[in-house]
Amino acid sequence: MITDLLTEYPGTTWQERWLASGMDAEGPAPLLPGIKEWMRPGGGSVQRGLTYLMALRAVQPSLAALRRHELPQMAEIFLSAQNDPAIRICLEGIEATHYDGFHQRRARYDLAAVLITQKIQVGDLTPEALMFYAHEWKRVCPVVYDKTRFGARVLWEVLCQVGHFSSATPATLRRAMTGTRRDIASLVRSYGLANKSVEAVLIDYLHVRVAEGLDFSSTSSLARRLASLFWKNVETVNPGQADLRLSHATYEAWKQRMRVKEDGSPRIDFDDLLLAVKAFYLDLTAWAAAEPERWAPWAAPCPVPRSDLRGYGKRARRRRELMHDRVRELQPLLGVLVDHVDAELVKAGQLLAAAAAAGRGETFEHDDTLYKRVWTRHDDNMLQMGVSTVRVSADGGRPVNLVAAEEEAFWTWAVVHTLRLSGVRIEELLELTHLSIRQYQRPNGEVIGLLVIAPSKTDRERVIPMSAELFHVIAQIIRRLTADRRTIRLLRRWDQSEKLLGEPMPLLFQRRHNSSCGPLNETIVMRLLRQVCNRIGQHDARFADLAFTAHDFRRLFATDLVNNGVPIHIGAALLGHLNLQTTSGYVAVFNDEVVRRYQQFLDNRRRLRPDGEYRTPTSAEWGEFEQHFDTRKVELGDCGRPYASDCRHEHACFSELAIATRGSV
Numbered sequence: 001m002i003t004d005l006l007t008e009y010p011g012t013t014w015q016e017r018w019l020a021s022g023m024d025a026e027g028p029a030p031l032l033p034g035i036k037e038w039m040r041p042g043g044g045s046v047q048r049g050l051t052y053l054m055a056l057r058a059v060q061p062s063l064a065a066l067r068r069h070e071l072p073q074m075a076e077i078f079l080s081a082q083n084d085p086a087i088r089i090c091l092e093g094i095e096a097t098h099y100d101g102f103h104q105r106r107a108r109y110d111l112a113a114v115l116i117t118q119k120i121q122v123g124d125l126t127p128e129a130l131m132f133y134a135h136e137w138k139r140v141c142p143v144v145y146d147k148t149r150f151g152a153r154v155l156w157e158v159l160c161q162v163g164h165f166s167s168a169t170p171a172t173l174r175r176a177m178t179g180t181r182r183d184i185a186s187l188v189r190s191y192g193l194a195n196k197s198v199e200a201v202l203i204d205y206l207h208v209r210v211a212e213g214l215d216f217s218s219t220s221s222l223a224r225r226l227a228s229l230f231w232k233n234v235e236t237v238n239p240g241q242a243d244l245r246l247s248h249a250t251y252e253a254w255k256q257r258m259r260v261k262e263d264g265s266p267r268i269d270f271d272d273l274l275l276a277v278k279a280f281y282l283d284l285t286a287w288a289a290a291e292p293e294r295w296a297p298w299a300a301p302c303p304v305p306r307s308d309l310r311g312y313g314k315r316a317r318r319r320r321e322l323m324h325d326r327v328r329e330l331q332p333l334l335g336v337l338v339d340h341v342d343a344e345l346v347k348a349g350q351l352l353a354a355a356a357a358a359g360r361g362e363t364f365e366h367d368d369t370l371y372k373r374v375w376t377r378h379d380d381n382m383l384q385m386g387v388s389t390v391r392v393s394a395d396g397g398r399p400v401n402l403v404a405a406e407e408e409a410f411w412t413w414a415v416v417h418t419l420r421l422s423g424v425r426i427e428e429l430l431e432l433t434h435l436s437i438r439q440y441q442r443p444n445g446e447v448i449g450l451l452v453i454a455p456s457k458t459d460r461e462r463v464i465p466m467s468a469e470l471f472h473v474i475a476q477i478i479r480r481l482t483a484d485r486r487t488i489r490l491l492r493r494w495d496q497s498e499k500l501l502g503e504p505m506p507l508l509f510q511r512r513h514n515s516s517c518g519p520l521n522e523t524i525v526m527r528l529l530r531q532v533c534n535r536i537g538q539h540d541a542r543f544a545d546l547a548f549t550a551h552d553f554r555r556l557f558a559t560d561l562v563n564n565g566v567p568i569h570i571g572a573a574l575l576g577h578l579n580l581q582t583t584s585g586y587v588a589v590f591n592d593e594v595v596r597r598y599q600q601f602l603d604n605r606r607r608l609r610p611d612g613e614y615r616t617p618t619s620a621e622w623g624e625f626e627q628h629f630d631t632r633k634v635e636l637g638d639c640g641r642p643y644a645s646d647c648r649h650e651h652a653c654f655s656e657l658a659i660a661t662r663g664s665v
Contacts, residue, residue, distance in 0.1 A: 002053060005021075005046065006018060009021045014059050015060060018059045023061075023065055023069075024061050024062050024064075024065045025062075026062070047071050047072070050069070050071065054078055054116055055077050055078045055081035057119075060116055060117070061117070063113060063140055064140040066113055067137075075108040075111070075113075076108070078116065079111065079112055087122055089164075090155075090164065091111075093161055093162040094108060097154065097157070097158060097161075098490070106154060107152075107154040107158060110154075110155045111155055117136075118133065125164070127156075127169050130156060130173075131173070131176060133151060134153075134173060153172075153173050156172065157172055170501075171501060175494065184203055184207055184223070187206075187219075187220060187223050188202050188206065188223055191223075191224075191227045191232055193231055195231070195235065195242070199227070201244075201284075202226055202227055202231070204294075206226075208287075215498070216499065225273055225276045229273055230273070234250065237253040237257060238253070243298070243300065244284075245300040246300075246303040248303075251304075258270065271309070271312050271315060274304050274308055275312075277302075277303070278304040281300065281301075281302035285299045326555075327555050329546075330546075330548065331559070333546070334556060336542075337533070337548060340532065341413045341416050341417075344412070344532070345406075345409045347367070348402070348409040349409075350366070350367075351366055351367070351371075351392075351402060351406075352402040354366045355371065355392045356390050361374075361375060369394055370395070372393050372394075373390075373391070374393050374399040389403055390403050407512070408528070411520065412528045412529075412531075414476070414477055415528055415529070415550075416529070416548075416553075418432075418470070419553035419554070420557060421470040421473065422466075422470060423464075423553065423554045423561075423574065424453060424464075425551070425576075426522055426550035428576075430509050430519065430525070432451070432453075433506050433508060434488050434508065435505075436451055436453070436454075437451065437452075437478075438463075448466070449466040449474075450463050450464065450466060451465075451466050451474070453576065462576050477508050481510070488508075490504035490506055491505065491506075491507050491518065492504050492505075493519045493521075507519045522550075529547060529549065533547040534547075554586065557575075558575055558583060558586040562583075568583055568584060568587070571587075
């Protein structure tokens with residue numbers, strides 16, 4: 001019994017004896033004897049005894065000790081023994097969530113663990129206490145996989161939904177950790193400017209810009225440029241700077257400091273930084289005329305001279321040319337990428353079907369490779385959580401979860417095809433929902449599928465007619481999400497740019513990972529694209545140092561539209577551009593019309609000339625032609641005499657050649 005074991009250690013209470021045993025320490029520490037006995041019939045009496053002592057709050061172990069001992073039914077026994085109405089409300093809230101059984105059990109465990117380890121009642125459980133527990137879970141977890149995530153994610157949402165946490169508390173643990181959208185004042189103050197007067201005018205300036213319609217992501221970018229990159233570095237090069245009137249020496253020192261980043265690489269957005277500073281000074285000067293009492297004290301000459309921005313248009317054209325060159329480089333590789341993701345999806349599905357048909361531990365052959373179906377205790381545990389796994393190993397290698405591999409292949413396929421066939425932005429892709437699919441019946445009775453895009457970036461809805469290919473992709477996504485008569489889950493998407501948590505929506509790009517289901521984010525999409533390009537690069541040298549980005553597909557889509565005759569204003573409507581110049585900047589025109597017209601001119605000229613002029617030259621004729629270019633050089637440069645024409649230099653080139661030949665001999 002646990003009491004017999006603890007009586008061997010000094011102390012007047014069970015808690016003191018537990019601490020004296022050393023089993024409560026972090027890191028390497030002794031375990032209760034027979035810790036795994038609870039898995040055997042009739043075993044586990046010591047572990048059950050410790051569980052009941054915790055239920056009676058006679059022993060209150062640390063989180064490290066609690067996680068290390070893995071006590072079965074700890075949460076159920078502890079929570080039922082408390083006889084607390086608030087606990088019953090929490091348990092009912094856990095049962096009402098849309099999460100599966102595994103996450104509900106995890107939430108009950110977290111509730112019991114936080115009450116035990118922090119020695120509190122439910123009434124004392126605050127957001128700060130639960131956030132501390134979440135960080136401690138990640139820090140002390142003995143399992144490597146659990147060290148990559150925080151604890152109490154589901155429990156946090158439950159406590160918000162049942163009203164235990166106030167309405168001012170962020171609805172999710174992630175939102176609480178990353179913070180809500182900070183106001184402009186706190187955004188500027190986060191850079192720690194020494195001159196509080198300049199800090200105040202920057203805050204005031206940004207408030208006016210936001211009132212003019214600037215969104216949060218643009219506001220935070222402008223605040224970073226003006227507060228951090230500009231004024232913070234001005235204070236570094238000149239700590240005594242009291243106002244916005246910069247001397248030439250201070251400006252030059254700041255400019256040299258900002259031309260390169262901290263790692264020594266050149267700052268490619270230096271022109272944009274100069275433009276932001278120049279606009280700031282010009283705005284203050286213009287506003288000072290309208291509101292002198294507010295802005296006149298800060299009106300100062302702009303330190304950015306016109307010469308520093310000379311050539312900006314040329315540099316912008318060079319950047320645009322580089323982007324167009326990238327499109328021309330990627331355009332012939334798009335077909336290779338599409339064929340590869342198609343083949344990967346088919347191969348992953350066939351291998352999964354063959355492995356699922358094999359028995360546990362059975363060896364089978366597929367595609368000239370010998371595989372073995374792996375089944376361990378891990379698979380049993382996942383099956384108890386309601387998650388089916390199909391793991392195989394080839395040639396005795398590391399087991400691979402084919403269910404996860406097929407899931408990865410499918411979403412890579414879905415992302416690539418949706419991006420290339422619709423030209424949507426990455427945030428628009430991730431915001432697509434089941435409600436985005438509409439249909440339109442033309443006057444002739446033809447029904448056309450429509451994809452309604454309601455982007456958060458421009459807040460302007462647009463409609464994209466779906467091709468047969470795109471409709472097939474969307475249909476396959478819905479088919480996967482609704483398999484086994486499931487409904488598409490309502491999930492909330494976190495917008496990292498705007499720092500907003502969206503409303504629950506039936507998002508199309510959501511996937512199941514192990515026992516949880518969540519929406520795809522920008523990081524996952526970029527990882528999928530990078531990894532598939534790396535796999536292609538293993539056998540295709542063109543992909544060795546190349547990776548498609550989500551925006552590359554948008555540029556390729558725009559280029560394909562315009563180069564195939566779609567008017568640019570129609571392309572702008574499909575892409576969601578408010579300005580035709582924006583669309584023209586996306587289009588890397590291959591000048592197909594120029595090539596076609598010139599080829600037509602050559603063909604017409606060829607037909608007018610005698611066929612004999614296009615015979616294959618003899619060896620003597622070809623040698624005479626080559627000699628013409630070798631002997632037409634004169635002392636001051638290359639002779640421009642056309643082939644088979646008279647020499648205007650009285651054959652000086654032959655004389656020079658003869659002299660050079662005699663000299664070399």
